[in-house]
Amino acid sequence: MTRATTTASRRKQVPERATARSHVKRLPIWAQSVLLLVAVLAVWQFVSGRLVDPFYLPAPSEIVTSLWLSAVDGSLWANLWTTLQETMIGFCIGATAALVAGVIFGRSPRVAAVLDPFLVALNATPRVALAPLFVVWFGIGLLSKVILVITMVFFIVFYNTFQGVRSVDATYIRVATVMGASQRQIFRTVILPAATPLIVLGLKLSIPFALIGAVIGEFIASSAGLGFQIKLASNTYDTAGTMAGIFVLMAVAVLIDLALNRLARRILFWQPESAERTTSSTM
Amino acid sequence: MSTTIPLSRRQALRGMAMLAGLSLAGPVLSSCAGGGTGPDGARRVRLTQAVNSLAYAQNYIAQRAGFYREAGLVVETVVTDGGGPDVQAVLAGSAEFTINDGGQVVTALAGNRRVTAVAATFDRCLVNATISVRAAQRLGIDPSTPLDRKIAALPGLRIGVTAPGALTWQIARYNLVGAGSDPDAATLVALGGGPAVLAALETDQVDVIYISIPFGEEAVNRGIGLTLIDHSAGEDPNLSRFMMEGLWVTPDAMEENGNTVAAMVSALRRSSDFIRTAPSEEIAELLEPDFTNFGREVLLTAVERLKGAVPADARWDATAQATTERVLQTNGLLRPDAPPIASIVDDRFLT
Numbered sequence: 035m036t037r038a039t040t041t042a043s044r045r046k047q048v049p050e051r052a053t054a055r056s057h058v059k060r061l062p063i064w065a066q067s068v069l070l071l072v073a074v075l076a077v078w079q080f081v082s083g084r085l086v087d088p089f090y091l092p093a094p095s096e097i098v099t100s101l102w103l104s105a106v107d108g109s110l111w112a113n114l115w116t117t118l119q120e121t122m123i124g125f126c127i128g129a130t131a132a133l134v135a136g137v138i139f140g141r142s143p144r145v146a147a148v149l150d151p152f153l154v155a156l157n158a159t160p161r162v163a164l165a166p167l168f169v170v171w172f173g174i175g176l177l178s179k180v181i182l183v184i185t186m187v188f189f190i191v192f193y194n195t196f197q198g199v200r201s202v203d204a205t206y207i208r209v210a211t212v213m214g215a216s217q218r219q220i221f222r223t224v225i226l227p228a229a230t231p232l233i234v235l236g237l238k239l240s241i242p243f244a245l246i247g248a249v250i251g252e253f254i255a256s257s258a259g260l261g262f263q264i265k266l267a268s269n270t271y272d273t274a275g276t277m278a279g280i281f282v283l284m285a286v287a288v289l290i291d292l293a294l295n296r297l298a299r300r301i302l303f304w305q306p307e308s309a310e311r312t313t314s315s316t317m
Numbered sequence: 318m319s320t321t322i323p324l325s326r327r328q329a330l331r332g333m334a335m336l337a338g339l340s341l342a343g344p345v346l347s348s349c350a351g352g353g354t355g356p357d358g359a360r361r362v363r364l365t366q367a368v369n370s371l372a373y374a375q376n377y378i379a380q381r382a383g384f385y386r387e388a389g390l391v392v393e394t395v396v397t398d399g400g401g402p403d404v405q406a407v408l409a410g411s412a413e414f415t416i417n418d419g420g421q422v423v424t425a426l427a428g429n430r431r432v433t434a435v436a437a438t439f440d441r442c443l444v445n446a447t448i449s450v451r452a453a454q455r456l457g458i459d460p461s462t463p464l465d466r467k468i469a470a471l472p473g474l475r476i477g478v479t480a481p482g483a484l485t486w487q488i489a490r491y492n493l494v495g496a497g498s499d500p501d502a503a504t505l506v507a508l509g510g511g512p513a514v515l516a517a518l519e520t521d522q523v524d525v526i527y528i529s530i531p532f533g534e535e536a537v538n539r540g541i542g543l544t545l546i547d548h549s550a551g552e553d554p555n556l557s558r559f560m561m562e563g564l565w566v567t568p569d570a571m572e573e574n575g576n577t578v579a580a581m582v583s584a585l586r587r588s589s590d591f592i593r594t595a596p597s598e599e600i601a602e603l604l605e606p607d608f609t610n611f612g613r614e615v616l617l618t619a620v621e622r623l624k625g626a627v628p629a630d631a632r633w634d635a636t637a638q639a640t641t642e643r644v645l646q647t648n649g650l651l652r653p654d655a656p657p658i659a660s661i662v663d664d665r666f667l668t
Contacts, residue, residue, distance in 0.1 A: 089408075166509070166513065170513075173520075174508065174517060174522050174523075255508045255509060255513065256506065256507055262481055265481050265482070265507065266482045267482075268401055268482075269399065269400055269481060269482030270482040270650055271401065271405075271424055271425040
């Protein structure tokens, strides 16, 4: 083939590729995500057993089979329920405490200045390293996992709330004061709405950490939970089972995130659509 | 005069990627390669073990008594803090040897994945069950209680083990099945390493612990526990012979580095002979630096138990193999495509 013909055929291919790309771009976002997922799974399925030993990288079909088996025998639901309990209790307590603390610190610069070094130090403590101590202090039951989740969630929500409250434009507060609004009214109608996007961001960011906290707690000491299930599979070289557990965790994180997104859309109904999207995409 | 060759963006990127790959590959490859010969001519090898426990006594003794050095070896021991990575490291070639129990290794084998046992270091289960004094009093159990009554008391108790799937977990479940109970219905709490398991018994968070010696013996010594089932003394006849610990290596490494394997086997056998024949005080003294948390009394008790669990010929007999298979089957861990246990034991280095 001469260079001229090659160039000509390349020129012909370019518009075709461009058309295909524009077709893909015209698909809704969710369809593009599904397309990407299908492509990744197809490549993975092909590679496993052909190029990579399935012992190290089991095929997606094996992972689905493992999930199905654990769903049928009920162990998946029992373990999922345990982990969800730990996660949700820890998340609710941690997030509530962080919201209250964040608002107090945001509204009281003096308190914030005094306690800031302590908070920084506490935040720098590796929670994973504390996990075995929590087991010793709080026992091997639910409590040690809940405490671990609280420590994972607290600082993320706290700093976002704190920042949200602090970043309210002072002009709005002054205008509200001039108009005769009480402190409570200012908080309810000015500060809280302005801080909400950052608070929601903090809550969304902390969800995966809450799950991680629960699972780490289960890794350290447990008799049930997704962490227990993953560790059992891992210790018995059941890589498909291990990955199945990990995928369940990912799915749970995505579902909670979706639920929070819906909630955020309701709470932030006044926010322009573009800004809301930016907030969502940042997460 | 020099000429400059213009590079396209793609070529430049490819070159940069190659350079980055090469710069990363060097350190990674050198860190993966455990073997090699040191400047002193000694052969350097890497050995994995799951935890620090007296179940690996031969390894500690071979290091401390210089048996490895005299065999021309420098052995780096990697403790993986739990079963799994220890075998995987050998399968993946990042370690040459693992000292491991049959139950753990056989679970990993299927298809083309093979490791072979070249020497047995213990042929009796060293995982003992210890009950808290309070639970024992509640259930009316004392050292004279017959075994079947003790096993029958297990269902309904909170049982602490090291990790789900670990040998402690397997043996606890095996005993529960022996009690006619569904092991899935029992509360087996995975607690991590020996100290955590011991702490859980001490704080009454569990009623019984399954742990390799000397942790249970430490509980007895502190007055917080009673030995419930002394597997190390062969109390349970169903577990009197077991593929407890042995030296495992891949068949490829066995063929390619036969001399190194032979040297390892020789050093570990010297350790085994030492355990069988030397006075307990001398053995305990050698082990003490690796087990500083235990008093001499506990170590002496544990050493006495080790003595009866070392096979003189460094082999697992047919009973040990059959028992291991039964334990795996009971726990649903024997893969359908797993090789027969007899086929993964090779005694060519024992002559």
